[in-house]
Amino acid sequence: MKSRWTLCACIVILAVLTAILLSGCADQTRKQPIKVGAILAVTGPASFLGAPEEKTLTMLAEQINNAGGVDGRKIELIVKDSQANPENAISFAKQLIEEDKVTAIIGPTTSGESMAIKDLCQENSTILLSCAAAETIVEPVASYVFKTPQKDSYAAIKIYQTMNDLGIKKIGVVVSNAGFGLGGKAQLEKYAPEHGIEIAITEVYDKGEKDLTAVLTKVKDKGVEAVVNWSIVPAQSIIPKNMKQLGMNIPLFQSHGFGNIEYVKAAGEAAEGIIFPCGRLLVADVLPSDHPQKAVLTKYKNDYESRFKEDASTFGGHAYDSFMILMEAIKKAGADDVEKIRSAIENMKGFIGTGGIFNLSPSDHNGLALDSFEMLTVENGKFVLYN
Amino acid sequence: MSFEIFLQYCFSGITLGSIYAVVAIGFNIIYNTTGIINFAQGEFVVLGALCAITFSRLLIPVLPFALAMSIAVILAVVITTFIGGLIEIVFIKWINNPTVLRLVIITIGLSFLLRETSLHVWDEKVRALKYFTGTEVSSISLLGAHFSPQVLWVLGVTAVIVIGLGLFFRLTLTGRAMRACAASSNAARLCGINIKMMVTISFMISAAIGALAGCVTSPITQTQYNMGSSLAIKGFVVAILGGLGNSFAAVGAGLILGLLESFSIVLLPNAYRDVVAIIILLGILFFKPSGLFAKKEESALKEF
Numbered sequence: 304m305k306s307r308w309t310l311c312a313c314i315v316i317l318a319v320l321t322a323i324l325l326s327g328c329a330d331q332t333r334k335q336p337i338k339v340g341a342i343l344a345v346t347g348p349a350s351f352l353g354a355p356e357e358k359t360l361t362m363l364a365e366q367i368n369n370a371g372g373v374d375g376r377k378i379e380l381i382v383k384d385s386q387a388n389p390e391n392a393i394s395f396a397k398q399l400i401e402e403d404k405v406t407a408i409i410g411p412t413t414s415g416e417s418m419a420i421k422d423l424c425q426e427n428s429t430i431l432l433s434c435a436a437a438e439t440i441v442e443p444v445a446s447y448v449f450k451t452p453q454k455d456s457y458a459a460i461k462i463y464q465t466m467n468d469l470g471i472k473k474i475g476v477v478v479s480n481a482g483f484g485l486g487g488k489a490q491l492e493k494y495a496p497e498h499g500i501e502i503a504i505t506e507v508y509d510k511g512e513k514d515l516t517a518v519l520t521k522v523k524d525k526g527v528e529a530v531v532n533w534s535i536v537p538a539q540s541i542i543p544k545n546m547k548q549l550g551m552n553i554p555l556f557q558s559h560g561f562g563n564i565e566y567v568k569a570a571g572e573a574a575e576g577i578i579f580p581c582g583r584l585l586v587a588d589v590l591p592s593d594h595p596q597k598a599v600l601t602k603y604k605n606d607y608e609s610r611f612k613e614d615a616s617t618f619g620g621h622a623y624d625s626f627m628i629l630m631e632a633i634k635k636a637g638a639d640d641v642e643k644i645r646s647a648i649e650n651m652k653g654f655i656g657t658g659g660i661f662n663l664s665p666s667d668h669n670g671l672a673l674d675s676f677e678m679l680t681v682e683n684g685k686f687v688l689y690n
Numbered sequence: 691m692s693f694e695i696f697l698q699y700c701f702s703g704i705t706l707g708s709i710y711a712v713v714a715i716g717f718n719i720i721y722n723t724t725g726i727i728n729f730a731q732g733e734f735v736v737l738g739a740l741c742a743i744t745f746s747r748l749l750i751p752v753l754p755f756a757l758a759m760s761i762a763v764i765l766a767v768v769i770t771t772f773i774g775g776l777i778e779i780v781f782i783k784w785i786n787n788p789t790v791l792r793l794v795i796i797t798i799g800l801s802f803l804l805r806e807t808s809l810h811v812w813d814e815k816v817r818a819l820k821y822f823t824g825t826e827v828s829s830i831s832l833l834g835a836h837f838s839p840q841v842l843w844v845l846g847v848t849a850v851i852v853i854g855l856g857l858f859f860r861l862t863l864t865g866r867a868m869r870a871c872a873a874s875s876n877a878a879r880l881c882g883i884n885i886k887m888m889v890t891i892s893f894m895i896s897a898a899i900g901a902l903a904g905c906v907t908s909p910i911t912q913t914q915y916n917m918g919s920s921l922a923i924k925g926f927v928v929a930i931l932g933g934l935g936n937s938f939a940a941v942g943a944g945l946i947l948g949l950l951e952s953f954s955i956v957l958l959p960n961a962y963r964d965v966v967a968i969i970i971l972l973g974i975l976f977f978k979p980s981g982l983f984a985k986k987e988e989s990a991l992k993e994f
Contacts, residue, residue: 541912
């Protein structure tokens with residue numbers, strides 16, 4: 304009896320070994336796939352950023368593989384869900400670099416996570432294409448680290464330019480106590496003097512806040528002419544509700560973090576008239592047909608919306624830009640030499656993405672200009688261009 | 691500080707406090723029967739709100755608004771109650787020697803389970819139930835200060851729950867039996883009370899209250915699958931602050947915490963507001979562990 308079991312076990316082991324050997328041989332005759340890692344906050348507090356990014360990457364990788372891959376090789380996408388936690392991001396980055404030996408990492412979703420793995424990627428010569436906004440990710444420049452969302456400072460400048468047009472001089476600033484909010488606060492404070500804007504009050508609120516009437520009461524008491532809210536948390540739609548409930552009928556400006564129609568839905572009627580800077584993806588339909596980004600934007604938007612049955616957001620667009628810039632660079636440089644790919648990204652000019660037209664250079668690892676932002680507003684529950 | 695501003699901080703505090711209180715009441719029910727803290731209470735709140743949002747989106751286009759909302763809320767409460775009961779039967783009933791620590795760990799596990807399940811059933815998006823009366827922009831103005839009509843709904847529903855529970859525990863046989871279980875489970879068993887049944891009922895009631903709390907607060911707080919734990923922490927602080935097991939005390943403690951948090955912003959940046967809650971909790975645990983409104987002798991009998 305015993306010997307029969309041993310025999311069975313031997314046969315199973317042999318079969319497995321043969322299978323492994325055969326698959327190994329097959330791999331050698333074919334070209335290895337290109338491994339691309341992605342660290343995204345698919346679930347957790349920043350999931351409304353990370354989930355569309357993950358969906359976008361899955362869709363793009365499939366599209367490229369179905370079309371025969373890039374440089375004759377398939378893309379193998381390895382997605383890790385960091386839940387917006389910097390510690391998770393660090394351990395995933397180590398895994399992707401040391402075990403999976405990826406060519407490049409896309410993400411992380413949030414600024415805090417991106418900063419946490421910036422040095423790690425630089426030291427290990429792994430390309431990082433961050434989908435997060437904070438300017439510190441690419442300033443100072445690290446040769447292997449890039450980012451695709453528009454810079455915070457441009458958002459602040461755009462907001463101030465609009466305020467100048469409206470004759471607004473005295474404002475209140477409220478931000479969340481997350482990396483994005485605090486980064487925005489710094490940019491707003493930095494650019495206020497040169498635009499003749501006085502920040503009468505700055506309040507930092509907790510990112511899990513449920514009701515912000517107390518904060519806004521304090522702001523209202525200062526007699527400000529407009530409020531700027533800078534956050535990526537649900538407070539973005541609590542602020543407008545509370546302002547209206549407090550009878551604050553002054554303009555509300557928000558950051559580019561507002562570029563997700565779900566926030567408009569959650570804020571309902573209170574969202575009407577919010578002004579914010581954003582990439583053109585949300586207004587792809589109304590762009591003039593000769594706009595250089597029109598084709599890219601409508602294709603991505605239609606692909607995404609027909610596949611996932613939900614509205615495309617600018618955040619998915621950042622993942623699109625990161626991924627497509629990488630593919631473009633691999634096409635130019637071939638897949639085997641990371642240094643060549645890096646240099647191809649660094650010298651990429653005129654790449655049309657969802658965030659704008661990228662002109663990267665060794666001193667600018669973002670590559671977008673001030674005009675990559677458009678001022679948008681909410682009208683009848685939809686995003687429209689602000690005039 | 692002008693009177694208007696003072697009043698505005700008061701309203702803001704009442705808004706927060708009523709949200710905390712209605713969450714805290716759910717903790718008290720299970721505590722009253724089992725002597726444990728159900729850490730999945732926050733998830734019941736989220737579950738109720740998410741169900742109501744889904745049903746309301748389905749029903750509002752086809753039915754008059756008030757009817758659609760009532761049906762949505764009732765369905766959400768019924769479903770959550772059912773899930774509460776089911777969870778107790780599947781995960782807790784079979785335990786022969788239910789020590790407090792064991793049950794606490796199980797409820798923490800359940801909160802993870804419920805959170806991940808709601809992520810899969812719904813998704814990661816932020817949703818909000820429609821305001822029961824008026825819209826996102828309507829507000830009631832009183833002596834120059836403003837608040838949302840939804841706050842009245844939260845206060846009203848909290849009052850109804852507290853009074854209803856008070857009557858239930860004092861007047862009905864089931865209610866009395868549940869209190870007997872809490873006082874001494876052995877004595878209750880000797881009197882012929884089906885303790886396991888009482889525990890199931892207490893989970894169902896607290897799930898129902900959690901769901902109702904989720905429905906009335908969702909327009910203000912909005913709802914996302916992972917909001918349960920932060921709501922539960924504040925609710926827990928309030929339950930301890932008032933004195934565990936006492937729903938009237940929970941309302942008082944909720945309002946006190948809400949007002950203190952709201953006025954703390956005069957002195958501190960808003961981001962430090964949670965510090966207020968923690969300091970209060972520590973203070974209470976040091977100086978009056980029985981809670982603000984509980985008697986010392988009474989709390990000496992409690993297990994926790």
